[in-house]
Amino acid sequence: MLRLLKSIKTALVILFLSITVFVAGSIYIPRNLSLFSDINDIPLFRWLSLNYSSIGKTFWIYLAIFLMANSLRDFNNWLSEYPFITKLIKRST
Amino acid sequence: MSHLFILLFIISLYALSLSDDRKGYRVFLIALFLHLLYVLYRTFHLGHPPITDKFDILLSAGLLTGLYQLYLKRRWIREAGYLYLLPVLFVFLALFQERIDTISSSMNSSWFYLHAGLLVIALSLLTTGSVIGLLYLKNSEHTFELLQYRITLAGWLFFSLSIIAGSIWFFLAQGVYWLWTAKELWLTITWFYYSLYLHGRYVNFLKGERAAEIGVAGVFVLFFSYLGVTPILGSPWTQF
Numbered sequence: 665m666l667r668l669l670k671s672i673k674t675a676l677v678i679l680f681l682s683i684t685v686f687v688a689g690s691i692y693i694p695r696n697l698s699l700f701s702d703i704n705d706i707p708l709f710r711w712l713s714l715n716y717s718s719i720g721k722t723f724w725i726y727l728a729i730f731l732m733a734n735s736l737r738d739f740n741n742w743l744s745e746y747p748f749i750t751k752l753i754k755r756s757t
Numbered sequence: 758m759s760h761l762f763i764l765l766f767i768i769s770l771y772a773l774s775l776s777d778d779r780k781g782y783r784v785f786l787i788a789l790f791l792h793l794l795y796v797l798y799r800t801f802h803l804g805h806p807p808i809t810d811k812f813d814i815l816l817s818a819g820l821l822t823g824l825y826q827l828y829l830k831r832r833w834i835r836e837a838g839y840l841y842l843l844p845v846l847f848v849f850l851a852l853f854q855e856r857i858d859t860i861s862s863s864m865n866s867s868w869f870y871l872h873a874g875l876l877v878i879a880l881s882l883l884t885t886g887s888v889i890g891l892l893y894l895k896n897s898e899h900t901f902e903l904l905q906y907r908i909t910l911a912g913w914l915f916f917s918l919s920i921i922a923g924s925i926w927f928f929l930a931q932g933v934y935w936l937w938t939a940k941e942l943w944l945t946i947t948w949f950y951y952s953l954y955l956h957g958r959y960v961n962f963l964k965g966e967r968a969a970e971i972g973v974a975g976v977f978v979l980f981f982s983y984l985g986v987t988p989i990l991g992s993p994w995t996q997f
Contacts, residue, residue: 672960679953686946690939694991703937725937 675735682731688724696721761798765791766848773841782830785841789823792844796820802858808873809864811984812854814880819847821881829885833904834892843884850984868926875919880979882912883951887976890969902965905972906958913951920948939990943982950978 693700699718703711708725715722765788772785796817799807807813822843863869886909893901924934935941954971957963963971981989 672956673962676953676957676962679949679956683946683949683953686942686949689937690942690946690986690990693937693939693942700937704933 678731678735682728682735685724685727685731689728692721692724761791761795762848765795766845766852769841769845769848773845781841785823785826788844789820789827792816792820792823792848805860805865806870806874808870808877809860810854810857812851812856814873814877815847815851815854817877818880818884819844819851821877822847822885825881825885829889829904833900834889843881843888846884850980863930866926866929868922868929872919872923872926875915875922879912879916879919880983882908882915883979884976886912887973890973893969894966894973902969905969906955909951909972909975910955913948913955916948916951920944940982940986943986943990947975947978947982951975 696718699715699721706714712722712725719726768784768788768791772781772788796807799813799816803809803813807817826841826843886905889901889908890905892898893905927936928934954963954968954975957971958968
């Protein structure tokens, strides 16, 4: 499982999915201007909770958050295995 | 001075039509000199670096691609051919942009100039990488594919720095780092796309012609996000 998360191919799949999700977003925003008009004025999670009923038009933001979180976790996994970092960790312990 | 711009376009086009021979190279040098003159004229006319609107950004990026061609022709690529394509393409695209001679007070910031300057370098490098990819697809010479990868990597680095500088500038000007607009989403898509190409190429997931084709296709994503998003998809809350 850990190998899958660290795999560069997984990162490529996440990148590809992120592109798809962002393309969807770039189509949804201009077509639903009244819904998205205040997205830039209030914090994102508050805006999402206020507009939960419109999840059919905002689903791509949830997906984007999920993919970004995965990317950060993958990056963290990769970094923690990087020889320079592992040497530092060993030295400090 | 508009006449100089039209003359520049015609001479660039003529250089492209002459392609590989020595005469073509000389005409290309004349076009490049005119290009430089016009960018200098815009600099003095505006009173600041010509990177504050799309017309000037395209023009400056075109000049840089022309200067790269001089280096590439001497060191790497003997036959010029496709290399004249880029300055012509940039000048052609600039023809359709409005010339804006004033800047808003929020844009008059060193972070904005840094953002726009890095974007000009990124545009010129990423497009140059694509044209070298075309040369590889034509000649199957491995050096071109490697060169495409390296130049695209450099362009991607400048693009990343430009996005960071742009976020800082926007935060200082408007109080936010990011806007949920089609324009911003497509800039991110462009960054993702080139990341995908570079990562895939680095781990040999993408090789040879497939890697070159994906790298070349990046130029369409790049130009769509820069010039196509606002008129085609609409990006109402984006000023720039």
